[in-house]
């Protein structure tokens with residue numbers, strides 16, 4: 001049993017984004033080899049990046065090479081993706097579970113009459129059918145779904161799948177079938193893009209490591225301790241609501257029930273007590289480290305490793321040690 | 329502006345989750361349901377727009393079983409929505425986000441809808457599929473991860489921000505659009521008692537539910553699993569901060585294997 005998979009790629013700085021490489025990895029497994037996988041890319045630099053699919057053995061690449069795809073709503077891309085899936089006789093569309101991918105999945109599924117799932121962490125094609133597993137309830141539980149019917153669309157949770165081994169091949173780049181967009185889709189305009197303050201924003205939901213700071217830091221001018229540790233680790237920076245409510249950092253940094261849900265490989269909570277509303281946003285992280293002076297703080301119940309002590313002593317020492325072992 | 333806001337009941341965030349007897353979904357027995365958090369943001373956003381644009385109306389629409397779905401519609405009316413429409417799902421129906429989008433689209437099509445607001449995902453299944461699918465089914469653009477939605481009367485356009493990997497994007501869009509709201513950045517209001525009492529008397533319109541054709545690819549829940557409870561942190565013993573740092577880094581590299 002194998003699928004024919006269309007991978008919808010995403011570009012970052014003109015190259016295939018990591019979530020796209022993870023999608024290729026999962027697609028190769030589902031299709032049982034590169035013959036059953038087609039790569040897709042849209043945007044101004046689509047053609048120049050197309051050859052990167054070839055590194056992983058994917059030879060058939062379809063490109064919608066137009067700068068307009070960089071600044072139109074995600075809805076605009078769905079018709080092109082669906083037309084390409086039909087043209088390449090794909091039965092499965094896989095995309096990285098970024099904001100781009102998560103927005104695309106539902107739109108494409110509705111257009112293609114397909115079953116769909118976002119934020120998938122495991123995919124299996126077995127006698128039981130096409131099964132996907134995904135975290136629900138902010139990572140407090142997982143569900144396994146069977147996607148029935150002849151077509152499905154998945155977005156994959158970042159860091160849950162491995163990038164494939166390199167197996168270079170020549171790529172054949174073909175322009176994608178581009179149906180005329182409905183006039184109603186042409187009105188919206190992206191008028192500006194500004195980089196988000198260091199580490200926060202979607203970088204936060206994407207990151208392999210997150211370091212979050214709480215009220216234990218006492219004042220905004222101490223928050224740099226968290227940021228320096230994050231920088232040494234190559235991590236994104238998060239915060240508890242106590243911090244964002246006090247305006248030490250903007251709301252986009254907030255992790256928790258009313259903020260972002262993160263599930264990195266490593267989550268370090270610095271001076272955070274571990275209120276349930278914070279916990280639900282980070283409990284599905286693979287490894288949790290807590291640094292807190294109160295040995296009875298609830299954060300230690302969900303953490304894997306705890307350091308009981310003064311963060312003002314521990315965090316700078318930790319930053320120095322990380323820098324030392326990483327040769328920074 | 330004619331605003332439609334889609335609302336969904338989800339278990340209270342503090343609920344102790346358990347698998348249902350058949351192991352496929354979670355147990356709804358004795359669970360208290362509330363308006364989903366992101367939907368609260370969407371309702372708040374709808375009401376803010378209504379208050380700033382004379383002659384606007386907000387219509388709450390929901391798909392789901394009795395009694396919880398009716399209850400979140402009542403809660404939305406109590407917050408200030410003007411009307412409500414309910415597509416009642418049979419109680420044994422298993423959740424399927426695409427089927428939800430089809431049901432909502434059927435209810436919304438006959439209503440005036442300049443703007444359809446949703447939460448970006450619900451706090452239970454977190455599918456994040458309904459709003460984009462709704463955009464497609466209604467034939468209008470959709471935007472996810474939106475904050476800070478405003479109406480610019482001069483240009484007759486909505487302006488808003490989206491947080492994406494590209495950064496913070498600013499957009500302008502003519503109506504109609506479907507918008508899925510990001511987090512509770514707008515500090516949703518709570519309902520006052522007189523409004524709650526008044527909302528009980530507002531009639532809720534009903535739209536009949538019809539099952540989706542099977543070729544549309546249903547999504548069937550197979551297993552619902554809870555992780556083994558975390559047993560509490562292994563506390564790292566140390567005498568100096570330097571030793572604490574050294575020990576933790578060694579653990580993260582050698583034992584937890586999470587260190588780059």
Ligand SMILES: Cc1cc2nc3c(=O)[nH]c(=O)nc-3n(C[C@H](O)[C@H](O)[C@H](O)COP(=O)(O)OP(=O)(O)OC[C@H]3O[C@@H](n4cnc5c(N)ncnc54)[C@H](O)[C@@H]3O)c2cc1C
Pocket residue numbers: 213214215216217239240241242243254255256257258259260270271272273274275276277278281291292293294297309310311312
């Ligand atoms: C409806 C609702 C939604 C909410 N949503 C969220 C949410 O999304 N995210 C969120 O985070 N919160 C949320 N909250 C708030 C939540 O309940 C807590 O108030 C908040 O998480 C507390 O933040 P904190 O841990 O930083 O602060 P505190 O609870 O004040 O904890 C500070 C910690 O720092 C430690 N500390 C102090 N000094 C030091 C030191 N020198 N060294 C080491 N440790 C030290 C203390 O021991 C303490 O444990 C929500 C609340 C409600 C009611």
